[in-house]
Every structure is written in structure tokens, then in C-alpha cells.
Amino acid sequence: MSDKFKAIVIDNQNEKFTREIKEINKTDLKDGNVLVKIDYSDLNYKDALILNNGGKIVRKFPFVPGIDFSGKVIESEDSQFKKDDNVILTGFRVGEAYFGGFAQYAKVDSNFLIKTPKELDNKKAMMLGTAGFTALQCAFAIKAREELLLGEKVKDVLVTGSTGGVGSIAVMVLSKMGYDVHVVTGKKDKNDYLKSLGAKNIIDRKEFEGESKLLEKGTWDGVVDTVGGAALTKILAQVKPNGIVAACGNAGGIKINTTVMPFIIRGVKLWGIDSSGASIKRREFLWNEATKLIDFNKIQSFTKELSFNELIETFPKLLKGEFFGRAIVNPNK
Ligand SMILES: NC(=O)c1ccc[n+]([C@@H]2O[C@H](COP(=O)([O-])OP(=O)(O)OC[C@H]3O[C@@H](n4cnc5c(N)ncnc54)[C@H](OP(=O)(O)O)[C@@H]3O)[C@@H](O)[C@H]2O)c1
Structure with a gap:
């Protein structure tokens, strides 16, 4: 991979809040032991609060938000995760304290990840996301x-x-x-x-x-x-x-x-209910149950796929209660 990739970066220099689509570097990803190429992220209420002004949730700037993502493992220092494994990340303060999913790549702690169940795929995973x-x-x-x-x-x-x-x-x-x-x-x-x-x-x-x-x-x-x-x-x-x-x-x-x-x-x-801190055991159980309980064709019918630009246009509507359904974010769109 090239060392540069696209991400949404929020900043708060001299009390002036900004959000921009920027090229950042792989070396900017300082946390974690698994590098993931992101296929999809999604838009949750908390993401909208953070994109708006940090939501008093993000404390360090500049920062890459996005509390969820799914994608493929590129490099892993944990033998439980191998190159090309499909993985899901929701919560665990990613996108709040650690760089998150509104990027083409993320690096996170392997203890935060689960493998995408075989009956799901990375797109369906984000049609659900934290919500x-x-x-x-x-x-x-x-x-x-x-x-x-x-x-x-x-x-x-x-x-x-x-x-x-x-x-x-x-x-x-x-x-x-x-x-x-x-x-x-x-x-x-x-x-x-x-x-x-x-x-x-x-x-x-x-x-x-x-x-x-x-x-x-x-x-x-x-x-x-x-x-x-x-x-x-x-x-x-x-x-x-x-x-x-x-x-x-x-x-x-x-x-x-x-x-x-x-x-x-x-x-x-x-x-x-605290979904962010749910145990890996509980996550694996629930993500597997999702395949039995969710009609993905139905969710697809009310899911919009957004580019980073479209995400920036859409999040204020969620905060105003003018958006309904699901929004997934494709960093490669
Ligand atoms: N605990 C956790 O782990 C966890 C995880 C995810 C989300 N959450 C929280 O759960 C809530 C919903 O999240 P979401 O992603 O589903 O958000 P959302 O898509 O924005 O949905 C919130 C819904 O609440 C209703 N609503 C909005 N403003 C309201 C008001 N002033 N009074 C009463 N109802 C109002 C609206 O539905 P109607 O128009 O149909 O009434 C709106 O669609 C948020 O507070 C979020 O932070 C918590």
C-alpha cells in the first residue's frame, strides 16, 4: 500500500473546530497491533455529535472519528488475526479516544476485533453497525x-x-x-x-x-x-x-x-445497555444471531451509501431528526 490514505480529520486549534477530508500517513496510526483496510463504516448518533463539534467526547486533536468499521486485515501482530481476515469493530472508544473508521485504514488493538461471521459480509456488518x-x-x-x-x-x-x-x-x-x-x-x-x-x-x-x-x-x-x-x-x-x-x-x-x-x-x-464495552464473547454471540434475526434485503432498502463528502452533508440532518434509516460510509467512494 502507499503510505498515504484518505480520512476525515477533525481539529480544534485555538477553539476553532474544523472537519476536513485529508490525506494522512500510515505512521499517523499510532495505536493498536492490527492494521485494517476499511471497506465500510457507518453513521451513528454519536458520530454525528463528534463530527459536529467533538461532542465533548473527543479530547485530543487532530483526530479521525468513526466509532465503527469493517474491513480486511493487512498486517497483524496477533496470531489470532491473519492477513485478509474480514473483521468488525464497534465501540471500545475507537473513534472517541483512538483513531476511528472514517478513513481508508485503521490500526486497532486486536482485543477490540471480531471476525466477520461467514454468513455476513463487511457491508452487511455496517448496515447494522453499533445501532x-x-x-x-x-x-x-x-x-x-x-x-x-x-x-x-x-x-x-x-x-x-x-x-x-x-x-x-x-x-x-x-x-x-x-x-x-x-x-x-x-x-x-x-x-x-x-x-x-x-x-x-x-x-x-x-x-x-x-x-x-x-x-x-x-x-x-x-x-x-x-x-x-x-x-x-x-x-x-x-x-x-x-x-x-x-x-x-x-x-x-x-x-x-x-x-x-x-x-x-x-x-x-x-x-x-452499553454496546461499546460489550465483551468479545457477547459480540460473537450477537453478531452470529444477526444472521438469523435480520432481513438484510429490508435494511438495504432504507440504507444509503455515503462518500466522505456526503457524510459531512448528512450528519447535521441526523442531529436535527431529519434523517431516518441507516447510512453506511464507503471510504473508497
Ligand atoms: N447505549 C449504547 O450502547 C448505545 C448505542 C447506540 C446508540 N445509543 C443511543 O441511543 C439513542 C438512539 O441512537 P440512534 O443511533 O438510533 O439515533 P437516531 O438514529 O438519531 O434515532 C433517534 C430517534 O429518537 C427519536 N427522537 C429524536 N429526538 C427526540 C426527542 N427529543 N424526544 C423523543 N424522541 C426523539 C427519533 O425517532 P422518532 O421520530 O421515531 O420518535 C429519532 O429517530 C441515542 O441517544 C444514542 O446515543 C446508545
Whole structure:
């Protein structure tokens, strides 16, 4: 390979934030022991925050963002990974503390990588990315009610932020698992899209605004919450006895103002999801399950493939809630 390659570089010299598509050098990749030629990356909410102004997440500049990537191993100092192995990276603070996936090459710690399952490919892997991986983690947290915890069968599951990256894939996975999926959205024009993913019932976001009672009618066996804030407060009061809320996001706020009642009267479980730090064992399990639970033709139909230039044009729309579906990033486009 030539030592030079293309990357998005963000910088913050003298408090002036910049983002540029630049040529950088292989010697700029200082971390890790596996060099990967990137096939695809993707756009997540966190990527959009970082591309906007560093999002108070990136602390060292200049920096290459991109929290996910998939690609082929070029050089490896770890015998577990050989040249030409296809690999997936999501999270582990890559794109936050270590140079990330918005580049043609990345070098990372081999402990952060998993091999792309044979039934997947590197493009499909990024059609899911952190969003899909998180959705799978949330769905299995809910399934734990009937499996791991040997509780009642799950029937009614609520998904908030349902037209978003995590939400959309959660709807698809949960309906494939056989559950009745109820979705919350603020987008009135996306009913057909949500139905096509498997949503049975569509609820306006406004229904989850305002004060909630200590306990409301128990309605949900499981909840995938990508929104947090006041909506989560209300939702916790509506969970059935021994139901599980997989809380993964804060698109609507970070504060929850709840009471102990849902937990001590109904045994509600609030299950926090951190996809970035998930163990390799869990990653391998979930990425393999993806091949059984995801309809990739469907995801392809709402996935846009972006060049670096198009990514820079698109991320502000995600922050304004004007983008829906999935965006994969092709560094070679
Ligand atoms: N814990 C983890 O490991 C993890 C991993 C990935 C993502 N996340 C977090 O999960 C959340 C969703 O991520 P994403 O990638 O799916 O983002 P996204 O694609 O931007 O989707 C977020 C969705 O939330 C809804 N929403 C937006 N603003 C809202 C508001 N003010 N009040 C209520 N709902 C609002 C919208 O859906 P509707 O219009 O359909 O309501 C939007 O599509 C983010 O907070 C992200 O940081 C966490």
C-alpha cells in the first residue's frame, strides 16, 4: 500500500473546530497491533455529535472519528488475526479516544476485533453497525425475561425512537422473535415504514410527555428505550410485573425522575445497555444471531451509501431528526 490514505480529520486549534477530508500517513496510526483496510463504516448518533463539534467526547486533536468499521486485515501482530481476515469493530472508544473508521485504514488493538461471521459480509456488518448491535443487545435483554430469568412469556414490547437506527432494527428483531411490537414515534409520515419492519401498533410520541403517576396500567412486558428523559419515567410506571426495560439511549434527555415503586411493587428490571464495552464473547454471540434475526434485503432498502463528502452533508440532518434509516460510509467512494 502507499503510505498515504484518505480520512476525515477533525481539529480544534485555538477553539476553532474544523472537519476536513485529508490525506494522512500510515505512521499517523499510532495505536493498536492490527492494521485494517476499511471497506465500510457507518453513521451513528454519536458520530454525528463528534463530527459536529467533538461532542465533548473527543479530547485530543487532530483526530479521525468513526466509532465503527469493517474491513480486511493487512498486517497483524496477533496470531489470532491473519492477513485478509474480514473483521468488525464497534465501540471500545475507537473513534472517541483512538483513531476511528472514517478513513481508508485503521490500526486497532486486536482485543477490540471480531471476525466477520461467514454468513455476513463487511457491508452487511455496517448496515447494522453499533445501532444494530445495540438493538440486538436490547432484544436479548428482553428475551432474558422468559429465558435467563425463567419468567412469563414476553408478548407486548414497546420501542421508543422507533424510526431511528437502533429503534428500527430493534423493531425488526423483536418482531422476528415473535413479539407484538408497539412503537413510539414523532414522525407521522413513517407509519408504512414502521409497519414494514413489523410494528403492530404505532403510538404518537406526545402520549409519553407530561407527568406520570407512581404506577400506571401495566402494559409492557419489555421496552427498548432509545429516548430516556421524561418518556422513560412514564414508561417505567407502565411496565407489567417483572417486565424488563432495556435502556440504551438519551435522544430525548438524560434525566429520569422516577420512584422506587415500579421496582419494589412490580419487580420491574431496568437493564442498562452499553454496546461499546460489550465483551468479545457477547459480540460473537450477537453478531452470529444477526444472521438469523435480520432481513438484510429490508435494511438495504432504507440504507444509503455515503462518500466522505456526503457524510459531512448528512450528519447535521441526523442531529436535527431529519434523517431516518441507516447510512453506511464507503471510504473508497
Ligand atoms: N447505549 C449504547 O450502547 C448505545 C448505542 C447506540 C446508540 N445509543 C443511543 O441511543 C439513542 C438512539 O441512537 P440512534 O443511533 O438510533 O439515533 P437516531 O438514529 O438519531 O434515532 C433517534 C430517534 O429518537 C427519536 N427522537 C429524536 N429526538 C427526540 C426527542 N427529543 N424526544 C423523543 N424522541 C426523539 C427519533 O425517532 P422518532 O421520530 O421515531 O420518535 C429519532 O429517530 C441515542 O441517544 C444514542 O446515543 C446508545
